[in-house]
Every structure is written in C-alpha cells, then in structure tokens.
Amino acid sequence: MKVQRGVRWVVVVIAAMVLIVLLTRQTVSNPSWEQPTMGTLCHITLSGSVPKNELSTLREQIDAALEKVNRHMSTWQSDTEISIFNALESSVPFPVSPEFFGVMRRALEISESTGGAFDPTVKPLVDYWGFGPGAEGDPFSTKMLEEIMESVGWQNVGLIDGSLVKAHPAVQLDLSAIAKGVGADVVAEVIRSSGLDSFLVEIGGEIVVSGLNPSGKPWRVGIESPQVHAAWESQVFQTVKLQGGAMATSGDYRNFRLRTDGTYYSHIMDPHTGRPSESDIASVSVLADSCMDADATATALFVMGSQKSFQWLEKHPEFKAFFILHSTNRTFTARATAGFPMDKQAGE
DSSP, X not given: OHHHHHHHHHHHHXXXXXXXXXXHHOEEXXXXXXXXXXXXXXXXXXXXXXXXXXXXXXXXXHHHHHHHHHHHHOTXXXXXXXXXXXXXXXXXXXXXXXXXXXXXXXXHHHHHHTTTSSOTTOHHHHHHTTOSTTOOOOTTOHHHHXXXXXXXOGGGEEEETTEEEESSTTOOOOOHHHHHHHHHHHHHHHHHHTTOOOEXXXXXXXXXXXXXXXXXXXEEEEEEOTTHHHHTSOOEEEEEEESEEEEEEEESSSSEEEOTTSOXXXXXXXXXXXXXXOOSEEEEEEEESSHHHHHHHHHHHHHHOHHHHHHHHHHOTTOEEEEEEEOGGGOEEEEEOTTOOEEEETTX
C-alpha cells in the first residue's frame, strides 16, 4: 500500500514537472499590445518569439514602471511628487526621488539650451488657457496674465542636493511636454533589461525603437497629417524608417481650443509671451537618442518657429527634425534637416 502511494506521488511530481516545462516552452510570436497611461495609450510591439511566462512578467514590470512615472509627474493626481511640489508656497528645499530629480535636471538643461522655448514652469499658463486640471482662469484678463507671468520662467527653479527649490512661491511645474518621452524611455529600458533588443514603444505619439520589425526590416513610423483635426481621423503625411533611437512630435492640430471667431489656439504655451504659441509650424518631429530629449526639443522648436529652429538645429546636429509648415489656403509644405531618414510621403 505504501509502495503504491509512493508511486502515485512520483507520477504526480513528474506530471507537474512536465506541465511546467510545457508552459515555459510556450511562446508568443511578435507580441503586440496596448495599455492606458498618462491619459493616452502605450503601444508596444516586440519582434520574435517570447515565452508566455516571460511575457507576463514583462508586462507586469512595464505596468509598474509606468505607474512610477505617473507618481512622479502627473499633475492630474494630487498626491504625486509634482503636485505636492506645486502646492508648496515656500522656498524651502523640497526633496524628490532620484528619478524626478534627473528629469528636472535634464528639463532645465534643455530650457537653457533653447533660450526658454521649452520651460517646465508653464503650468499656470496651461491652466489659464484651459488645458490643465486647474483650468479656471479668464483668458481676457490681462492683469491676471501679468501676475501669472511673474512666476513663469525656468530660472525660478533650483536644484540643490536632490531637492527642488522655488525662487518664487507661485512656481508650478508642468512636465507634459517631456513626460511621455520619459515614459517611452523607461518602458524601452525595461524591455532591454529583459534581454529583448527588437521592439517599438509608443506613448501618445512619442516613439522609441530598437532593432528590426517582425518582418526583419527597419521599423516604419508614420508622421501624422496636420489635417487630422478637420477629418477627425488619422492620416499619414510622411513615413520614416528607423532601427534605433527615438522620435517625438509636437503640433497644433490635436489639442486645441476654439475662439469665438472660429479660429483655434494650441495647447503649446510660449513661455516668453504667456500665450499659446503662434507658429508657422503645424508640426515638428524630432529624432534624438532619448525620447525625453526628443519630446522636450520638439516643443521648443514649435515655440521658436521654423527660422529660429533651423538656426538652433545647425548648432545641435545631434538632433534631426522634420517640419510640416503652414502654407496658403490651409495647405502645408515640408522641410527637413539633412539626414532625416524619410521613407516616402503619403500619396507617393
């Protein structure tokens, strides 16, 4: 009797081991999925076969990484690092996480490099013009705008020993022009750490790619047509071939508000005027090593306008850019820096 029981237990153990082996050998070819984050969606595509159990673990790690980014930089949640800092009306140093400190350090570097065209202190302007969680201002009150502008300016934030310091008590941060790029970089790093080297990550139009697509070719990424706001459906203006790096796009055609005369103004603020940026640029797509850099730089170039942008890009060849410019009769023209890896334009 004891021998029979022992045999049964051996059989059960062997069966369990066989099942574990079978499960670990099951794979998913070229998995692709999307998940909500930062008020938009994160799209991920991996090239090759990935064991199911590893894919499940990877997805959990990506979820955790994106949630961490949100805990640092979401202005739509009151308990995040950035929201707590924004609520502080004091020049007392405010300790932050190393991750948030690193993003702010890079944000201020880009602010300085672009002459303040990118500026992380624009939250009061974003709210004032109706695009933020605190959007309650009167855009016809010049006096109120003048008061707001006293606290706007990247120089009003200091970095000291892992802490942020306000030079003006009303300073408030908005990192929406860099956060999606940060998120895409973080997801890409999680994927690389898992041993995978061919993938595409996209968060709200900000993209990181590595290696080749499932067909064994460079990834083909579309740049959206600015006419999308009229048709309410996405159309590709230009495609780009990429095997590595990051691309981010800023434009005036997705997030905007209408004036009483039927014209519209963009969510992108000009930190110098305190008003929505009025640019000859409909959209600008920037290539860089990191999506964080591409994201912030795209915003800065949009604010600068095309002439100053090309002057700036000549001095910063590490960035490449593709511009869709407003032309006559609601048409568009295109212009790119040398070396921008264009594939073909829509309709060709």
